[in-house]
Amino acid sequence: MSDKRVTAVLYSEKEPDDVRRARFGAFLRRKYGAGTSLEWRCDPEVRNGFKLVVGADVYNWTTEARLAQLKEEIYAAGESEGGFDVIPLIKESLEKWRPRVVADQIGKIISVGDGIASVSGLDEAFYGEIVIFSDGSRGMVHDLTEGRLGCMMFGDDEGVYEGSEVRRTGRVAGVPCGYGFLGRVVDALGAPIDGGIAIEAEEYRPVEQAAPAIIDRQPVNKPLETGILAIDSMLPIGRGQRELIIGDRQTGKTSIAVDTIINQKDKNVICVYVAIGQKASSVASIVNTLRRTGAMEYTVVVSATAADPAPLQYLAPYAGCTLAEFFAAEGKDVLVVYDDLSKHAVAYRALSLLLGRTPGREAYPGDVFYLHSRLLERSAHLSDARGGGSITALPIVETQAGDVAAYIPTNIISITDGQIFLEGEMFHAGQRPAVNIGLSVSRVGGDAQTKAMKKAVGTLRLDLAQYREMEAFMQFSGDLDDATRRRLKYGEGLMYMLRQPRNTPMSLHAQVITLVAALADSFPEAEPQELRGLLDKLVGICESEHAALCSRIEGGELTDDDKAAIIAAAAHVS
Numbered sequence: 001m002s003d004k005r006v007t008a009v010l011y012s013e014k015e016p017d018d019v020r021r022a023r024f025g026a027f028l029r030r031k032y033g034a035g036t037s038l039e040w041r042c043d044p045e046v047r048n049g050f051k052l053v054v055g056a057d058v059y060n061w062t063t064e065a066r067l068a069q070l071k072e073e074i075y076a077a078g079e080s081e082g083g084f085d086v087i088p089l090i091k092e093s094l095e096k097w098r099p100r101v102v103a104d105q106i107g108k109i110i111s112v113g114d115g116i117a118s119v120s121g122l123d124e125a126f127y128g129e130i131v132i133f134s135d136g137s138r139g140m141v142h143d144l145t146e147g148r149l150g151c152m153m154f155g156d157d158e159g160v161y162e163g164s165e166v167r168r169t170g171r172v173a174g175v176p177c178g179y180g181f182l183g184r185v186v187d188a189l190g191a192p193i194d195g196g197i198a199i200e201a202e203e204y205r206p207v208e209q210a211a212p213a214i215i216d217r218q219p220v221n222k223p224l225e226t227g228i229l230a231i232d233s234m235l236p237i238g239r240g241q242r243e244l245i246i247g248d249r250q251t252g253k254t255s256i257a258v259d260t261i262i263n264q265k266d267k268n269v270i271c272v273y274v275a276i277g278q279k280a281s282s283v284a285s286i287v288n289t290l291r292r293t294g295a296m297e298y299t300v301v302v303s304a305t306a307a308d309p310a311p312l313q314y315l316a317p318y319a320g321c322t323l324a325e326f327f328a329a330e331g332k333d334v335l336v337v338y339d340d341l342s343k344h345a346v347a348y349r350a351l352s353l354l355l356g357r358t359p360g361r362e363a364y365p366g367d368v369f370y371l372h373s374r375l376l377e378r379s380a381h382l383s384d385a386r387g388g389g390s391i392t393a394l395p396i397v398e399t400q401a402g403d404v405a406a407y408i409p410t411n412i413i414s415i416t417d418g419q420i421f422l423e424g425e426m427f428h429a430g431q432r433p434a435v436n437i438g439l440s441v442s443r444v445g446g447d448a449q450t451k452a453m454k455k456a457v458g459t460l461r462l463d464l465a466q467y468r469e470m471e472a473f474m475q476f477s478g479d480l481d482d483a484t485r486r487r488l489k490y491g492e493g494l495m496y497m498l499r500q501p502r503n504t505p506m507s508l509h510a511q512v513i514t515l516v517a518a519l520a521d522s523f524p525e526a527e528p529q530e531l532r533g534l535l536d537k538l539v540g541i542c543e544s545e546h547a548a549l550c551s552r553i554e555g556g557e558l559t560d561d562d563k564a565a566i567i568a569a570a571a572h573v574s
Contacts, residue, residue, distance in 0.1 A: 006028075006032050006033070006035060006036045006037075006054060006055065007036075007037050007038075007039055008024075008028050008032075008036055008037065008038050008039065008052060008053065008054045009039050009040075009041055009052070009053045009054075010024060010038060010039070010040045010041070010050060010051075010052050010053075011041050011042075011043040011046045011050065011051040011052075011053070012040070012042070012043065012046050012049070012050040012051070013042070013043065013044055013046055013047055014042075015040055015042070016040060016050075021038065024038055024052070025038055028054070031054075032054060036054070046062055047062070047063070048062060048063045049061040049062035049063065050062070057105060058105070058106045105121075105122055105124060105125070105167070105168040106121065106122075106165050106166065106167050106168075107119045107120055107121030107122035107125075107149070107165070107166045107167075107168075108120055108121050108163060108164070108165065108166070109133075109160060109161065109162050109163060109164050109165075109166060110148065110162065111162060112153075112157050112160050112161065112162065113157065114354050115152060115153050115157065115309040115310055115311055115351075115354070116150060116151070116152065116153065116351070116354045116355060117133070117139060117150075117151045117153055117157070117160060117166070118148055118149070118150060118151075119131070119148065119149040119150075119151055119166045120147060120148055120149075121166075122141075122149055122166065122168055123147075124168075125141050125144075125149055125168055126141065126144075126172075127141055127142070127144055128140060128141060128142075128172045128173055128206075128208055129141045129168065129169065129170065129171065129172060129173075130169045130171050130172070130173055131151055131166050131167065131168055131169065132166070132167045132169060133153070133159070133160045133164065133165075133166055134159070134160065134164040134165045134166070135158075135159025135160055135164075136159075137153065137154065137155040137156075137159065137160065138153075138154050138155070139151040139152055139153040139154055139166075139311075140152045140154070140173045140311070140315075142311075142351065142355065143355045143356075143357070150355040150356075151166070152310075152311035152314070152351060153309070153311060154189060154309070154311055154312065154315075156309075172206045172207075172208065173206065173207050173208070173315070174204050174205055174206040174207055174322070175188075175189060175190035175204070175205065175207055175319045175322050175323065176190045176199070176201030176203070176204050177190075177201060177202060177203045177204070177205050177322065177323055177326035178199070178200065178201045178202035178203060178326070179202065180199045180200045180201065180202070181199055181201075181300045181323060182270070182297065182298060182299065182300060183296045183297055183298075183299070183300075184196060184199060184300060184301070185283075185287055185301040185303055186199070186300065186301070186302055186303070187302070187303060187304065187308070187312065187316075188302065188304045188308070188312040188313070188315040188316040188319045189312070189315070189319070190319060190323075193303065194287075202326075203326060205322050205325065205326060206322070207315060207318040207319050207321075207322050208318060208374075209321075209322065209325060209378060211374065211377035211378045211380070212378070212380045212382060212386070215383070216380070216382060216383050216385070216386050217240075217380045217381060217382065217383060218381050218382070218383045218384070218388075219381065219447070220238035220239065220240040220241050220381050220390075220417075220444050220447065220448060221238060221381075221447050221448065222238060222239045222240075222333075222381070222390075222448070223236055223237070223238060223239070223448045223449055223450060223453075224237045224238060224239045224241070224260075224264075224269065224333070224335065224392050224448070225263060225267070225508060226256070226259065226260040226263055226505065227259055227260065227262070227263030227505020227506050227507070228256060228259055228260070228263075228433055228500060228505065228506075229497070229498055229500060229506055229511050229514065229515075230433055230435045230437075230498045230500070231256070231420060231433075231435065232449075232453065232508075232511055233453065233456075233457045233460055233511065233515060234437060234440075234457065234460060234461050235418065235420055235435070235437075235440050235441070235442040236442055236444065236445065236446070236448040236449045236453070237392065237394075237442065237444070237448060238381075238392070238444045238447060238448030239269075239333050239381055239390040239392050239448075240379065240380050240381025240382075240390040240391065240392060241379075241392055241393075241417045241418070241442075241444050241448065242376050242379050242392075242393040242394075242395065242415070242416040242417050243392075243393075243394055243416060243417060243418050243419065243420060243442060244394075244395050244396075244397060244412055244413060244416040244418065244419040244420065245257060245394055245395070245396045245397070245419070245420045245422070246396070246397045246398075246399060246404060246409060246412075246413070246419050246420070246421050246422070247398070247399060247402075247421060247422030247423065247424065247434070248398065248399050248400070248401065248402055248422075248424045249398055250424075250427075251422040251423070251424050251427045251434055252422055252427060252432055252433050252434060253339075253340070253396045253398070253422055254286070254339055254396065255433070255502050255503075256394075256420065256422075256433055257273070257337040257339060257394050257396060258273075258286060258289060258290070258502075258503070259502065259503060259504075259505050260335065260337075260394065260505075261273060261290065261295050261299055261335065261337070262289075262290070262293045262295045262503060262505055263505035264295070264298065264335060265293075265294060265295060265298070268332070268333065269298070269332075269333045269334065269335055270298050270299075270300075270324075270327045270332050270333070270334045270335070271295070271298060271299040271300070271334070271335045271336070271337070272299070272300045272301075272302065272320045272321075272323050272324045272334065272335070272336040272337070273286070273290075273299060273300070273301045273302070273320075273336075273337045273339065274301075274302045274303075274304075274316055274317050274319075274320035274336065274337060274338050274339065275301065275302070275303045275304065275305065275316075275339055276304055276313055276316050276317060276338065276339065276340060276341070276343045276344045276347070277304070277305070277306050277313050277340075277343030277344070277346070277347060278303075278305055278306060278339065278343075279305065279306060280303075280305045280306075280307060283301070283303050283305060286301070287301055289503060293503060300320075300323055302316055302319055302320040302323070303316070304316035306343075310347040310348075310350045310351050310354075311351065313343065313344065313347035314344065314347045314348050314351055316344075317338045317341070317344055317375055318375060320336055320338070321336060321375060321378050321379075321391070324336040324391045325378065325391065327389070328382060328387070328389035328390060328391050329386075329387060329389065330387065330389065331387040331388055331389045332389050333389060333390045333392070334389065334390065334391045334392065335392045335394065336379070336391060336392070336393050336394070337393075337394045337395075337396070338375075338393065338394070338395040338396060339396045340395070340396035340397055340398055341372055341395050341396065341397055341408070341412060342396075342397050342398040342408055343398075344371075344372075345364065345368055345371065345372070345408045348364075348365070348368065348371055349363055349364050349365065349368070352364075352365040361407055362407050364407065364408075368407075368408070368411065369411050369415075372395075372411060372412055372415060373415050376393055376395060376412075376415050376416060377415075378391065379391040379392060379393040393416075395412060395416065397409050397412050402423070402424060404421065404439070417442070417443045417444055418440075418441045418442040418443045418444065419439075419440060419441065420435055420440050421435070421436045421439040421440045422434045422435060422436070423435075423436040423439075430499070431495060431498070431499060432499060432500070432502075433498075433500065435498075437461060437464050437465070437468075438465065438468065450508065450556035451556050451557060451558065452508070452512050452552075452553045452556050452557055452558035453508070453511065453512060453515075455558045455563075456511075456512040456515040456516050456519075456558060456563075457515055458515070458519050459519065460494070460515065460519060463490070463491060463494060463519070464491065464494055464495070466487070466491065467487075467488065467490075467491025467492070467494065467495070468491075470484070470487065470488055470491065471488075471491075486524075489528060490521055492528040493518065493523075493526070493528040493531040494518060495528070496528045496529055496531050496532050497514065497518045497531055497532055497535060499532060507554070508553060508554055509539075509542070509543075509549075509550040509551075509553040509554050510539045512553045512558060513535075513538060513539050513542050513550075513553070513566050514535045514538075514539065516558075516563050516566045516567065517535055517538055517566055517567065517570045518531065518535060520563075520567050520570070522538075522567055522570035522571070522573075523570070523573075534570075534573050537573050538566075538569060538570050538573050541569055541572070541573065542566065542569055545569070546565060546569065549562050549565060549566070
């Protein structure tokens, strides 16, 4: 209790009698201290009840307020239990509900615009809390300043104006989760936007969660195969790893992520694709590709397009990660793609500048590193005690003119466990995927590879590095000796081998057979551009005539006899 003098104002149609005044006085002394006085004001609009205002606390005991309380009870039940079988939900809520005299903390809008509302009077609100505006739209507390809150608005601000009311909910921002989200496209708040039926949620989870502790993790040692030969052979990704995909605009970053999702078919991996700040047509094209290849059956797409407000673009990756955490808690392996975090940082910068925060380097706020670290640290291979599930993150970052030393790229490189760097020059020269092996790295490495792949890959990376060093001499090939010319031809053939069409991921046995034959230089007379076609024929022969060999490779094993059999089979390919 406080001895500070407080004046409570009671609004009602009729003046309370002495008995009612005594009851109000006892309540106020018990709640706010002995120094609380009561003042009555006639308000003809307050019928069938009263409204008691004590500072920022409003006790509203009118018919309208009690109906609003019931509505909020039904809404909360819908969030936690799915809430889409409406009639039983209303019946159950009516049976359980008892109206309560509770203090609604109500504030006032100081200013509103550009998706940001400045609010006064909600001194006890906390960061990340959901607030409700006078028109029924919702927002989230995002900035705490003495005497003022900065709130992000999830809808438009047409019905919100200076002086209108804002009410606390006491709940943190969250999204509904459940298996019903598989195969669907949703917005950053978990609402379906694909024109399908409502989604029955199983759980409501906060979008901001603490990352798993060290004791709750286990080593990353199980491969998550992308189906892309250049990556699986030299830049292996493990389940629970965070591997950055980085490169200039239009260099195939999204294609690598989409191919990886397509390759998870029948591999018991659930995928979450988060589109941040992209064109709606681009997202629709990706969804169509996933549907055509059957990948939407195990994929959730979370979309916050360039047309959506900055608050929704800010929230989208956290919502996607929360959905991934739901499946990981069920013991599932999950792949989550953030496409892309450059636009996410730009949306956060816009929010921060509108909230009046001090800009730093490149006008980003000082906590922009924490923005992505608290997101990506939630990816992990969980311990067996936590169910053994995993979240593998593939964040995407766009560079300008190949500048990997820019602010946001360097931040995310330092957070992740490696990066796949896509080079624009290689892409335009026809090398796709345009992976620059020299600048790319996986810090998990061979721990995330099967024995078969480790044995097959051999000296591939070294051979490619030597070829890149010798490539400058190709213009003088007429003056080179035969051994050097053969070495250059061999290296060029390896580059052609690594070329792979979009949406055609390779199986593990196809990758291993391809690598064994190519590294053994099984087709020395073939032109480099012919090598890929010959290797594809060899894979087909092995699948039809050496099914047992392919099965052993899929099981992770590759013996010396198997390698000899592959090389022998290559001799019959023409």
